[in-house]
Amino acid sequence: MASASLNHRRADSAAAELPPLGPLERRLLNEFQRDFPLSPTPYRELARRLGVSEVEVLATLERLTAAGAVSRVGPVFRPHRIGASTLAAMAVPAGRLAEIAALVSGYAEVNHNYEREHRYNLWFVVTGATKQRLRQVLFDIERKSGLPVLDLPLMNDYHIDLGFDIRWS
């Protein structure tokens, strides 16, 4: 069940670096998460639909990327269609969490790494060209940390990714 943690204010208190978003930013963030144009000048196509200039679209996307609101303009790959990936979890003693998290984040193959409220408190995704490479990374982490790693590879993906409808609040 959901644990009521005394610590959860910590996550909420991180200051947003994002400046207030205008209508152009909001539309760029919400309306182009899929079906990005495959014409030679896709940003001009976005500009036409938004009624602004191509330069403005590019500058706004640059700004949103720099502020961290946009991760990228590009593809989301279906897991396991290219290469291999797995979700891994570790139960790390509180005093070693920063050290082990840094160890894990140091691998280029690790793309997500989160602390979560649970006995299994470190959760990360490992992605690589082959399953063998994933096993090497997990084994290496176990050896360097002296802690066991739960390997939870995906067996079935039910979700159809249509993007995420952002509600501004």
Added chain:
Amino acid sequence: MELSDNDRRLVAAIQHGLPLTARPYAAVAEQLGMDESEVIRRIERMLARGVIKRLGVVVRHHELGYRANGMVVWDLPNDSVDAVGRRIKALPFVTLCYRRPRRPPDWPYNLFCMIHGHDRDEVLANLALLRERCGLEAVPHEVLFSRRRYKQRGAQYVSPPAPSAKVLPLARPGAG
């Protein structure tokens, strides 16, 4: 279904995003020694084959005010996981829904889904809605809220050609 070497080179070139320039496909093509039209055709084909789920703006929830995210894990009878997974995926506030193996005795859960919300209460309200809609009131589960995000970026499926020195990224404070 296997990707050709040229598809893999293309994946390596675009996995962290298209360039923010007027002709992004031409820029990628030049880097790979292909034609712009070939790059576009290959991306189209990967979309049609489902290798690429979607192409477009990939947002980061945390920065957009979705400060809470709960990974909900369920212990379902093996023969009902697929049916429940299909019901859960239809809900708009669910952003991922995966079946994964149990690891007894440490880990009994076999279905994972992710719920993002502006705060914890919103995540928990959506979870209550999900349990009711999908008939999961009696199913053992846990919610693992994120507390801190150490690293988040697009997956690297294909390594860059020259291995570079590993640099420890700075931990980004705050949950994602």
